[in-house]
Every structure is written in structure tokens, then in C-alpha cells.
Amino acid sequence: MQKKFLGDYEFIWGPVRKGVNESILYEFLSSGEELHNLDITFGYKKRDVRNVLAEKGNLYEQVLVVERISGLHAFSASLSYCLSVENFFGLADKIHKNLQILRMFFAEAERIRNHIENLSEIAESTYIQVPSAMYAYYAEMLKQLFVKFLNSRYLMGINMIGGVRKNLSLNDMEFIFNSVKSIVNSVQEIIKKNMETKSHIDRLKTTGKIDMKTAKRFCAKGVVAKSAGINPDLRIKRPYLLYGDTKLNSIIFNDGDAFSRYMVRIGEITQSLSILDYCLEMLKKNRFNNTSDYFVNMKEIDERTKKHGFGYAESSEGPIFCYAADFDGSVFKKINIKYPFGNNYKLFACGVKNTMMMDFNINETSYNFSVAAADK
Amino acid sequence: MAFWTYNGLKFGIKSVKFPKENDFYDGFISSVKINGQKCLSQDKTAGSPEKSSEFQCRKCELACPTKAINLKNLAGGENGKGAPALKPLDANRCIFCGLCIDACSNIAGAISYSKDFDFGIASQPYADKRKAFKKSLFVKHIDTGSCGACEAEINALNNPYYNMHRLGIFITPSPRFADVLLVTGTFTKKMSDIFFNVLDNIPKPRYVVLTGSCPLTGGVFENGFKDGGGNKGLLFNNESEIKKLFEEDNVIALPHCPPNPFEILNVLLLIKNGDFK
Numbered sequence: 207m208q209k210k211f212l213g214d215y216e217f218i219w220g221p222v223r224k225g226v227n228e229s230i231l232y233e234f235l236s237s238g239e240e241l242h243n244l245d246i247t248f249g250y251k252k253r254d255v256r257n258v259l260a261e262k263g264n265l266y267e268q269v270l271v272v273e274r275i276s277g278l279h280a281f282s283a284s285l286s287y288c289l290s291v292e293n294f295f296g297l298a299d300k301i302h303k304n305l306q307i308l309r310m311f312f313a314e315a316e317r318i319r320n321h322i323e324n325l326s327e328i329a330e331s332t333y334i335q336v337p338s339a340m341y342a343y344y345a346e347m348l349k350q351l352f353v354k355f356l357n358s359r360y361l362m363g364i365n366m367i368g369g370v371r372k373n374l375s376l377n378d379m380e381f382i383f384n385s386v387k388s389i390v391n392s393v394q395e396i397i398k399k400n401m402e403t404k405s406h407i408d409r410l411k412t413t414g415k416i417d418m419k420t421a422k423r424f425c426a427k428g429v430v431a432k433s434a435g436i437n438p439d440l441r442i443k444r445p446y447l448l449y450g451d452t453k454l455n456s457i458i459f460n461d462g463d464a465f466s467r468y469m470v471r472i473g474e475i476t477q478s479l480s481i482l483d484y485c486l487e488m489l490k491k492n493r494f495n496n497t498s499d500y501f502v503n504m505k506e507i508d509e510r511t512k513k514h515g516f517g518y519a520e521s522s523e524g525p526i527f528c529y530a531a532d533f534d535g536s537v538f539k540k541i542n543i544k545y546p547f548g549n550n551y552k553l554f555a556c557g558v559k560n561t562m563m564m565d566f567n568i569n570e571t572s573y574n575f576s577v578a579a580a581d582k
Numbered sequence: 583m584a585f586w587t588y589n590g591l592k593f594g595i596k597s598v599k600f601p602k603e604n605d606f607y608d609g610f611i612s613s614v615k616i617n618g619q620k621c622l623s624q625d626k627t628a629g630s631p632e633k634s635s636e637f638q639c640r641k642c643e644l645a646c647p648t649k650a651i652n653l654k655n656l657a658g659g660e661n662g663k664g665a666p667a668l669k670p671l672d673a674n675r676c677i678f679c680g681l682c683i684d685a686c687s688n689i690a691g692a693i694s695y696s697k698d699f700d701f702g703i704a705s706q707p708y709a710d711k712r713k714a715f716k717k718s719l720f721v722k723h724i725d726t727g728s729c730g731a732c733e734a735e736i737n738a739l740n741n742p743y744y745n746m747h748r749l750g751i752f753i754t755p756s757p758r759f760a761d762v763l764l765v766t767g768t769f770t771k772k773m774s775d776i777f778f779n780v781l782d783n784i785p786k787p788r789y790v791v792l793t794g795s796c797p798l799t800g801g802v803f804e805n806g807f808k809d810g811g812g813n814k815g816l817l818f819n820n821e822s823e824i825k826k827l828f829e830e831d832n833v834i835a836l837p838h839c840p841p842n843p844f845e846i847l848n849v850l851l852l853i854k855n856g857d858f859k
Contacts, residue, residue, distance in 0.1 A: 221773070221776060222724050222725075222776060222780055223755075224755030224756075225723070225753055225755065226723045226733050226736045226737050226753060227723075227725070227733065228725050228728070228730060228733060229724075229725045229726070229727075229767075229773060229776075249772060250727070250770065250772050250773050250776075251725065251726075251727040251728070251767065251770060251773070252727070252770060252772070253727050253768050253770065253803045253806050253807075253813055254803070254806030254807045254813065255803070255806070257805065257806055257807075257808070258802070258803050258804075258805050258806040258813075261805035261808075262647075262805075263647075266647075266681070267647045267802075270647055270677070270679055270802050271802045271803070274729045274731075274801070274802055274803070274839070275729060276729055276730055277728075277729035277730045277731025277732075277734065277840065278730050278731065278734060280731075323734070326741075334586060336586040336587070336589060336590040336593075337586065337589075339590070339741065339742050340589075340590075340593060340742075342738070342740070342741035342742070343596055343741055343742045343743055345741070346738060346741050346743045346744075347743075349738075350607045350608070350609070353607075353609045353610070353611065354607070354608045354609030355609070357609070357611060357678070357680055357695065358678070359735075359840075359842075360731050360734075360840070362679075363678075363679050363680060371684075399585075399589065402585075403585070403586070576730050577730070578728065578729045578730045579730075
């Protein structure tokens, strides 16, 4: 803990906090308005994921666990796991293009949903309840759309080794795209009105500011890094699936404050919609019919050619890396999954120093942490 | 702010009519059901299930990653003898992965998703069956090791679609004002003392709702911390404190991974209206 001066006091918040939140312990040192120091304690939610994964009976059971490390990033996490396993088996080139496009489609749909939910939380943290409720409503509409076609509100159970488990037709994909497009258009209308709400924008600007140097020192990831002028987006830097063909532009802001993070999210919603459009066009061009037509025959898997497999996917909050090794014939006994939140939490604890206590909630919300992913 | 008030009014009422009507959205799932008539698990020519020497088909049982299916119970249910039969699908373990449905779809098509609220929520003994709360219901949430999806579903109850406030249900920051404790997560050792501390601060009468597969059976994380007792959840935990909790408190099991907001709302309404039987 930092040195205390006259008038400074310490207080703790957590692990059980107000509202519906994940368990984490914050220890503050404050002199009233100004926050001098923050210590973050994890470990309340450890589920021993590594051993749980090693104890599973088959590869798909491992997918189910990986999805549930952080439920809000289920698709991205399972995608990075599947890519690492496919890399291990030398399947990466055998996956049909249409299946790769489907995976891109759902990864971007998950990103849109997470960003809209975060916009709702940010609006709530600045006490403007009406847009917050509107964003939450559209996020709910997206979840209902997912459950209609995929039987899961959080895109769980879709990825599998060698492709996508759910059987979808081109008509389904077109319907999903048109619905997402209409939801995003409605969200953009709210965003437009929100940008004219001075009390909202003023509270975001200069809040929780971090500079590029600090962001680099803590290896900031995802939205946080992009808001501080760094572009670590794996979809652009090291394209996987068919992201290389999409010619994405980097969405970068330089101020490093909550407003920049907010703007990155807004930019990414539009960008993801354009990727969905690209995916649908490609499916039409490739005469996509049914998902089941493109499954990889798992019996054709070559004998083990590598000692380990490696895969990654860019989730809404940053990259998720997966390393799989020690295949015993049915499962991988060693799986390491790295989420972006570990680095971002360290940066947050540093960046929050000497900010206003009143802005803590806005600052925390703009990072959109998942404690479950950092505390697995 | 008048601008947003106007826009809010223009946005209109988006809430569902539930619980007055069961106007669930397309694709709503509340449970998985096994149709005993279609199921090929027993040799139906043998007359009664007891005479059937072995199971003909057990593909769903073998596919289930959480061991939620036990087809022997399907035989008991069909036979209709004695006490109420155990269900072939243990809802407390089911995570809605749909592997059983996939396994059965090309064989008999006996397993399907269902819209009915039939997940045995009153499976635990209740100390108090009267209507405990006269007016609104205040809910406190505690996370004991979840993935965040259950929290997102509980938070969804605040959005205009479910709008639980219209039904007099509110999330409270303090356990002192709470009537219900919603528990999510695998019940990690580190959260155990904190859970009982929060529970002690909730005045009686109170309800504890174990939300999701994780606090019930550990869900997919059941195999974790084997040396330290395991992520077994609460249902099959033999610790004296937890046994006492089941004996003295009104504990309700709300399964699935994650439970749908409609299911959570349904349980909270049952508590509020004193409709548990």
C-alpha cells in the first residue's frame, strides 16, 4: 500500500459489491475526492480450469469448458481453442472457406453484442438511464436472435473441432444479417443522440486517462490499447481465418481516456457490421448451402505432426491466445488460455491513481473487464 | 434531460406480458425433454422394462458431458410404479449443450428442447411454505465463481424487455434489506465464508436461489480442485454448514447454464407470490 498522509483513509470494496457484479476485491487509498492508490485482489473465483480441462473425456467437452471460462467471450475463446487444436492436427488448411466465414460471422456478432452491452453500462454509469435502457433492449434483441438460430444466447456450443456445429442455411444467415443490421442501425441512432448529450460526453472525456507509454509498459490489449494509440488488433496484424481478405482499417484514438475507449467501441460496431456484410457476400459467392456440407471428416486427420498447437482470436476486449499440448489420444492434457484482462487490470490499477473517486465507476466500466477470465 | 424523457416516451413500452401471458420469444428454451414413447433405450417387445435385459440405445446417455441423463429412470417413469419416478434427465446437471438432441435426432428424435417451466425447482425441502413477503421483493446477488453469463442474465432482468421493476422486484446493494439471495458460480472455497457472512446478514424469512448448474452440481467445472474437495456445488456437498443451510433455509434450485431470464423471473415471482408448493 502507498504511503498514507494526514487525511488519507483506506477502505475496501468487495469481493461482494453492490448490484450484480463478479467477485473481486478493491482496496482504495483516498483523501476524499481523489483516489491515491488502488490494490486489486483476485482469486475469489478460481475454478482450477487447467485441471478441469485435463480431466475431460473428449475434445468437445474441452470446448464446452473453454466457453464457460468467461461466458461473455464464449465464441472467441472456443475459436482460439479450436484453431489451436486444428493447428496441432494440421487441419488449418482443410477447413472449408465457408466454415471459416461462418466463424468470422459469429465472432463479429459476439463483438457487436458485447460492445452494445458496454455502451449500455457506460450510459448507466453517467446516469443517463434512457439510452442505457435502449442499448440494453437492443442487446437483448441480439441475444434472442442468437437463441432462435443457435439455441444459445451467448453463442455457446457453436464451434467444434473442424467447423461449426449448428446447421445453418444461406437463408438463415441472410435473416441473421438483416436483423443484426437493423439492430445496429437503431443503436447508431441512439449513439448519434447520445453524442449531443453534453453531460454524458463531458463525464467521459479526460476520465481515466492513460498515455501511450504507460499502455505500452503494461502491454495493454484490445480496446484499451487502441484508445491509447496502439494497434494490437490480430485481425489486422496477424490475420487468421479470412480476415486478411477484409482489408480492415485500424480504429485508433490517441487520448487514452474513457471517451476514446467509448469511440473505439462505436467504431468497432460499424466495422463488425461491414465484416458481417462481407461474410454474407462471400457465402453467396461461394454458393453456400448448408453447414453440414462442409464438415471436415475427422477420420482423415493425419497422424500427429506437431508437439503442440497454437491458436488465437481477437475478442471484443482483446486477443485470446490458446496453447494446447500433451495430446493423449482423446484430449489435450495441457491447455493454456490467455485472456487480455490480466494486463488490462494492471494498467487499470496504475491508470486510476490520482483520478476522482466519483469517476471510478465510469473508468472501470469503460475497460469492460471479465473477472472470470482473469481469475480462472 | 427533457430530450431523453421525450425519446424514452417515443420508444414506447417494450416489456413482455409475462407472467400474465407466456409470450416468450421465438426459440425460447426452458428445458430438455425425453419422449419415453419414442425412446429406443428399452426393448419394448419385452413387455415391461424390468424384463428388458439391456439397453438397446444409450447414445444420449453416453454423449452427455455432465452425466445428466440416466435412462434407467425413464423406465421407472414409464412403469409408473411406486413413488414419483426420478426424471431421466437431471435438470440440475443439464447445461443445454444439445449433444443428446444431436445424438438422438437421426435415430428416434425422442429428445427435444421444450418451452415448459419444468425443471423441478421445488426439489428442496422448505421450512416455510407460507407467503413470506407481502409487497415488493428485494434480491441480493453473490458470485461464488461463475463465468459471468449468469450475471449477464440477472442484469438482463433490468432491461426494458423483462423489466422486473414493474413486478415489484428489485436488486438491493445490502444483504440487510434482502429477501432473496441469488447465488451464482461453483461455490469456491474462498467464497464459502463470505457467502455465509452475507447470508447471516439477511433477515428471515429468506430464500436462497442457487442460480445455474454451477452452484448446484459444479456444472462443467465439477472436476476442479479434486484435492481440496472439488467444485461440487452445493447439492451434493457434505459439509456440515451446507447441510444445515438446506435444513434451515428455503433453498431453491434453478438449473441450466446459464438459466434464461424468464426462468429467473419465474422463480422470483413464485417466491414473491408464495406459490411454492
